[in-house]
Amino acid sequence: MVMGGKSALQQSAERHLWMNFSQLGYYARGKKLPVMVRGEGCYVWDEHGKRYLDGLSSLFCVNIGHGRADVAQAGADQGKQLEYFPTWSAAHPPAIRLAERIASLAPGDLNRVFFTSGGSESVDSAIKLARQYHRVTGNALKTKIIARDIAYHGTTMGALALTGIDSIKEPFAPLLPGGIHVPNTSVYRLPPDRTADSLAEAVKRRIEIEGPDTVAAVILEPVQTAGGCYMPPPGYFARVREICDEHNVLMISDEVICAWGRLGEWFGCERFGYIPDIITTAKGLTSAYAPMGAVIARDAVAEPFLNGDTSFLHGFTFAGHPMSAAIALANIDVFEREDLLDHVRHNQDGFRAMLESLRDIPIVGDVRGTGYFHAVELVRDQDTKEPFSPEDQVSLLGYLSDELQERGLIFRADDRGGPVVQLAPPLIAGPAQFNEMEELLRPVLHKASELFPHAR
Ligand SMILES: Cc1ncc(COP(=O)(O)O)c(C=O)c1O
Numbered sequence: 001m002v003m004g005g006k007s008a009l010q011q012s013a014e015r016h017l018w019m020n021f022s023q024l025g026y027y028a029r030g031k032k033l034p035v036m037v038r039g040e041g042c043y044v045w046d047e048h049g050k051r052y053l054d055g056l057s058s059l060f061c062v063n064i065g066h067g068r069a070d071v072a073q074a075g076a077d078q079g080k081q082l083e084y085f086p087t088w089s090a091a092h093p094p095a096i097r098l099a100e101r102i103a104s105l106a107p108g109d110l111n112r113v114f115f116t117s118g119g120s121e122s123v124d125s126a127i128k129l130a131r132q133y134h135r136v137t138g139n140a141l142k143t144k145i146i147a148r149d150i151a152y153h154g155t156t157m158g159a160l161a162l163t164g165i166d167s168i169k170e171p172f173a174p175l176l177p178g179g180i181h182v183p184n185t186s187v188y189r190l191p192p193d194r195t196a197d198s199l200a201e202a203v204k205r206r207i208e209i210e211g212p213d214t215v216a217a218v219i220l221e222p223v224q225t226a227g228g229c230y231m232p233p234p235g236y237f238a239r240v241r242e243i244c245d246e247h248n249v250l251m252i253s254d255e256v257i258c259a260w261g262r263l264g265e266w267f268g269c270e271r272f273g274y275i276p277d278i279i280t281t282a283k284g285l286t287s288a289y290a291p292m293g294a295v296i297a298r299d300a301v302a303e304p305f306l307n308g309d310t311s312f313l314h315g316f317t318f319a320g321h322p323m324s325a326a327i328a329l330a331n332i333d334v335f336e337r338e339d340l341l342d343h344v345r346h347n348q349d350g351f352r353a354m355l356e357s358l359r360d361i362p363i364v365g366d367v368r369g370t371g372y373f374h375a376v377e378l379v380r381d382q383d384t385k386e387p388f389s390p391e392d393q394v395s396l397l398g399y400l401s402d403e404l405q406e407r408g409l410i411f412r413a414d415d416r417g418g419p420v421v422q423l424a425p426p427l428i429a430g431p432a433q434f435n436e437m438e439e440l441l442r443p444v445l446h447k448a449s450e451l452f453p454h455a456r
Pocket residue numbers: 118119120121123152153154155221225254255256257282283
């Protein structure tokens with residue numbers, strides 16, 4: 001029923017549901033909350049029957065696409081057999097099989113899998129694993145973790161300390177000590193005193209300033225999400241790997257988004273040819289058909305916990321939940337059956353070409369990313385890269401969000417660096433969806449370039 005222009009569900013949500021990262025007052029001022037009721041393939045439908053192209057895999061997670069009844073059924077079937085048992089000093093077949101399957105897909109000797117319920121829990125678990133690993137190997141002072149500016153690593157208090165976005169940290173200070181930040185790889189906006197080659201050296205310098213005997217780990221995403229798909233310059237990860245090895249610092253690859261085909265590989269580190277000590281993941285592990293995350297550790301990191309009586313003193317009730325694990329296995333079956341990694345590798349250039357074609361719009365400054373993970377940065381001046389003023393940036397992103405929602409495109413408007421339109425479609429997307437994205441984006445970006453003063 002629709003009352004006052006808002007449906008019963010919208011009204012109930014406004015009264016009772018605390019939406020994440022949302023200004024609740026926004027809806028009180030008349031904005032309408034989209035209420036999604038159905039999904040199929042690359043599309044979702046709201047309660048009024050309006051169709052949206054899901055250009056973001058919802059939240060970088062529905063990698064196999066929506067509406068796969070067989071994947072949901074795998075969870076239901078497991079629920080009928082054994083709906084739950086912990087993986088605390090016990091186990092069950094779905095968690096065992098999934099751990100073995102993940103180990104078989106992960107690069108190098110990343111063979112040990114610790115399950116969590118999501119990305120932030122994975123990052124918190126990796127922080128604790130890195131600290132306890134160093135403690136049990138005789139380096140108890142190694143507690144600090146180096147992350148990168150503007151990077152998003154999650155919202156739990158540990159993960160938040162590594163997140164490099166001040167605005168979402170400040171309300172919760174004091175944070176866990178030991179989260180330290182170095183420059184990210186925003187090569188589009190390198191300060192004049194910095195070169196792409198110096199970015200890995202900044203990690204080295206920071207370790208040396210802090211004191212190598214106090215640094216436990218460096219955490220990096222293969223492609224940094226926040227700020228808009230910051231790509232690593234050539235050789236960056238190989239050099240960071242060397243620096244970590246020189247200083248007995250663990251390298252954590254935060255692949256909450258970049259694993260599970262997003263970059264055309266099982267794991268994002270494979271796209272750039274490095275092997276981390278720990279991978280943190282979630283999202284595409286189940287394609288979000290159930291909540292689940294994982295920490296994957298190299299044999300050498302697990303080794304001190306295998307002998308004697310040392311336990312990793314950490315765990316979650318829902319870690320390795322049987323229904324989530326069954327769904328993750330069914331999800332991986334879909335990847336293999338439909339060869340989704342190959343599909344991404346074959347179609348990523350078409351996706352990129354569509355975005356590159358938008359450069360004729362005067363406010364399109366940069367197009368960057370890889371695989372099915374791209375960002376378009378908007379600028380006042382294409383030649384000088386002059387950014388919009390902070391006020392214009394807020395209005396511009398607000399305009400784009402409203403217009404594209406109205407036209408039925410789900411994307412992410414990111415404001416942590418410059419204003420960015422971020423797209424990460426389900427891995428089943430192809431030329432038809434890329435064309436549709438362009439048809440939705442082009443007129444809106446054109447209109448935005450008329451509304452917001454720019455240099456041409
Ligand atoms: C790189 C990265 N790490 C951690 C997280 C936190 O994951 P979650 O929202 O599942 O807690 C995210 C979420 O988007 C992420 O992108």
